[in-house]
Amino acid sequence: MLKDVLYSTLANKCPQCHQSNVFITNNPYNLKRFDKMNVTCDCCGVKFEKEPGFYQGAMYVSYALMVGWFVITWVFDTYITQAEIKYYLAFLITTTILFMPPTFRISRLLWINFFIHYDKSKIKKEQKATVPNSPAHHHSDMANT
Numbered sequence: 001m002l003k004d005v006l007y008s009t010l011a012n013k014c015p016q017c018h019q020s021n022v023f024i025t026n027n028p029y030n031l032k033r034f035d036k037m038n039v040t041c042d043c044c045g046v047k048f049e050k051e052p053g054f055y056q057g058a059m060y061v062s063y064a065l066m067v068g069w070f071v072i073t074w075v076f077d078t079y080i081t082q083a084e085i086k087y088y089l090a091f092l093i094t095t096t097i098l099f100m101p102p103t104f105r106i107s108r109l110l111w112i113n114f115f116i117h118y119d120k121s122k123i124k125k126e127q128k129a130t131v132p133n134s135p136a137h138h139h140s141d142m143a144n145t
């Protein structure tokens with residue numbers, strides 16, 4: 001269960017079938033495209049944006065992640081590095097800005113995983129069959145165009 005959520009979140013995979021990507025690029029530092037999402041899953045057809053404004057709730061997740069980072073680094077600095085406060089703050093602000101793209105994506109992926117759960121039975125078997133030879137499909141496609 002938790003393993004499924006972590007896999008979907010960290011690998012950018014559909015929460016329901018773990019086959020297709022949620023964000024179109026796997027690179028969070030592709031700044032033109034890091035926030036672009038597929039509308040539905042290519043494999044199981046689940047809608048990634050369940051309703052308009054669905055991802056507003058993901059802001060709370062990203063807030064929680066940022067607070068977590070603050071607490072971890074604060075404890076680390078207090079007990080281990082013991083840097084001056086100005087250096088600590090510079091570090092905190094810099095890392096928070098640098099981590100913004102992945103935080104944005106992880107928040108959305110965690111958020112959608114709250115609502116959609118992994119279900120192996122939703123993987124479409126015919127997905128695999130269409131790759132090598134499916135002349136029937138090709139003919140019907142051409143007839144339509």
Ligand SMILES: [Zn+2]
Nearest residue numbers: 014017041044
């Ligand atoms: Zn899927």
